[in-house]
Amino acid sequence: EAGVAQSPRYKIIEKRQSVAFWCNPISGHATLYWYQQILGQGPKLLIQFQNNGVVDDSQLPKDRFSAERLKGVDSTLKIQPAKLEDSAVYLCASSLLWRKGHSDTQYFGPGTRLTVL
Amino acid sequence: SQKIEQNSEALNIQEGKTATLTCNYTNYSPAYLQWYRQDPGRGPVFLLLIRENEKEKRKERLKVTFDTTLKQSLFHITASQPADSATYLCALDILFSGGYNKLIFGAGTRLAVHP
Numbered sequence: 001e002a003g004v005a006q007s008p009r010y011k012i013i014e015k016r017q018s019v020a021f022w023c024n025p026i027s028g029h030a031t032l033y034w035y036q037q038i039l040g041q042g043p044k045l046l047i048q049f050q051n052n053g054v055v056d057d058s059q060l061p062k063d064r065f066s067a068e069r070l071k072g073v074d075s076t077l078k079i080q081p082a083k084l085e086d087s088a089v090y091l092c093a094s095s096l097l098w099r100k101g102h103s104d105t106q107y108f109g110p111g112t113r114l115t116v117l
Numbered sequence: 118s119q120k121i122e123q124n125s126e127a128l129n130i131q132e133g134k135t136a137t138l139t140c141n142y143t144n145y146s147p148a149y150l151q152w153y154r155q156d157p158g159r160g161p162v163f164l165l166l167i168r169e170n171e172k173e174k175r176k177e178r179l180k181v182t183f184d185t186t187l188k189q190s191l192f193h194i195t196a197s198q199p200a201d202s203a204t205y206l207c208a209l210d211i212l213f214s215g216g217y218n219k220l221i222f223g224a225g226t227r228l229a230v231h232p
Binding site for chain 2: 107
């Protein structure tokens with residue numbers, strides 16, 4: 001079974017530029033997550049999709065970050081404009097099911113390392 | 118305030134010994150707790166999940182305990198090997214309004230197993 005795919009793996013941009021990340025989850029997984037992991041910290045959830053609907057985006061800086069999951073499969077995360085503090089690894093994860101009140105294993109992609117200069 | 122604390126310093130142990138990693142939390146009431154392993158340049162990989170009504174869970178050389186009174190989980194690797202060297206992340210699985218769960222991760226503990 002193929003894992004979660006992400007691209008690009010690395011991106012270097014200047015502040016105020018825009019950037020987009022792409023994620024292809026494991027086939028058949030209903031739930032997709034985007035996390036931000038700053039060096040030395042654990043992953044922080046930015047947004048969670050259930051199929052193509054947003055379940056939680058409470059920690060997404062909506063003035064500059066946006067995400068979509070068209071047709072409930074692939075997803076893109078965009079930052080516009082980028083700030084220095086956005087330098088981090090952006091991880092995509094997926095899980096098979098979402099049942100109310102139940103926990104599920106999350107499968108992570110390799111991440112995109114973003115450097116903002 | 119809500120906090121998750123893992124050993125901030127790296128844990129160095131000798132091959133063959135048991136590694137014990139700690140995860141403490143405050144002001145959360147997780148229904149589940151998960152442990153993940155993360156290698157440099159890679160995404161986290163799921164290891165174990167334990168429910169709030171379970172005291173202990175085992176998988177091969179791994180053992181997790183969960184004490185909701187102490188608000189603590191311990192993660193043990195027995196007969197450790199250099200290949201176990203990685204960062205280990207504790208994640209609280211929190212039930213939020215709307216009925217969905219989300220993971221709140223600790224900063225992780227770096228484990229180094231020396232031959």
